[in-house]
Amino acid sequence: MPMRDPRHDRQYRQAGATGIIPAMKAQRTESARPVGDLLREWRRHRRLSQLDLATGAEISTRHLSFVESGRAQPSRDMILHLAEYLEVPLRERNTLLAAAGFAAAFRERALDDPALATARHTIDLLLQGLEPCPALAVDRYWQLVTSNQATLRLLTGVAPELLQPPINVLRLSLHPAGLAPRIRNLAQWRAHLLHRLRQQIDASQDPQLMALLHELQALPAPDADPANTVAASAIAVPMQLEVNGHVLNMLSTTTVFGSPVDITLAELALEAFVPADADTAERLRAMSTGS
Incomplete structure (x- = not known):
């Protein structure tokens, strides 16, 4: 319809199905995918090269490459900055943060x-x-x-x-x-x-x-x-x-x-x-x- x-x-x-995401430090698990892998996946899904994303997000291509490969750990602000440029939905932005060991940035209230x-x-x-x-x-x-x-x-x-x-x-x-x-x-x-x-x-x-x-x-x-x-x-x-x-x-x-x-x-x-x-x-x- x-x-x-x-x-x-x-x-x-659905309303009432979930509560507020606790504002506490998220803990990565061994089964969680690295944040670099997730960011690479979103970049490719948006059909962007590393150069495209780095230029648009105004960061160095070298740093982005290091983040995606796991050679560099992105800051909380960097993750949110890249997610914003990639138009990642809010729920999935929390997933990116959790993969890097950070607390959720966006709450989900009934x-x-x-x-x-x-x-x-x-x-x-x-x-x-x-x-x-x-x-x-x-x-x-x-x-x-x-x-x-x-x-x-x-x-x-x-x-x-x-x-x-x-x-x-x-x-x-x-x-x-x-x-x-x-x-x-x-x-x-x-x-x-x-x-x-x-x-x-x-x-x-x-x-x-x-x-x-x-x-x-x-x-x-x-x-x-x-x-x-x-x-x-x-x-x-x-x-x-x-x-x-x-x-x-x-x-x-x-x-x-x-x-x-x-x-x-x-x-x-x-x-x-x-x-x-x-x-x-x-x-x-x-x-x-x-x-």
Whole structure:
């Protein structure tokens, strides 16, 4: 159903599932990979040479080479500096620090933690303010965090097991017992969702997201129906969802917190579905009043 923007992938575990990362010295284990190996892997994943990274991060190529080979131990600040340039997600930045024996730099609080009260209030205001448009918040793994009432009105007929927490909204969208039978342009929408999930995986290299992709790819895939395929001239791919005998044409928009320093907020995305035509706008309003 919703999609998050992979450029802002700062994945977040389900609210309440994790607590604050202790502010103590991290201890390396014999099985942990050296920080130099991890930095090299991120550099290569970003398709940068040592010269590219050294030039962009304004450090010497020699020093970078020594860090990657393990001949030099990078400082905490150097690790964070390189991670920032490489656009490493906050969760993985903590992994880099731990590999070098440093404490985590970024905390991960549950969304109901008092320290995040302002953020939670903002989320609730945004979701409520978007009524009658469906809107919801998802975490890094596409698990539903919260939603507005308009979203719930679209879930009629979905199999109960797909609505048991944690609810994965991608599975809910593409599963034959979920919304899939009611998505008129399912082949096109499925391709759109999987493409964006691949982009997210490319940015994060998260194995859990890879497993999710494999699961979704194994679900029945319909052939494209020319009658329900959006023209190439369209500005975006809508979701064409049938509700009560009428087709709602909705475009998705994504909102993320700017410059977060908490993993929870960094990995949170708000997804809203706005009407792509006047008829859909009117039907969403009618659904909100029960008419």
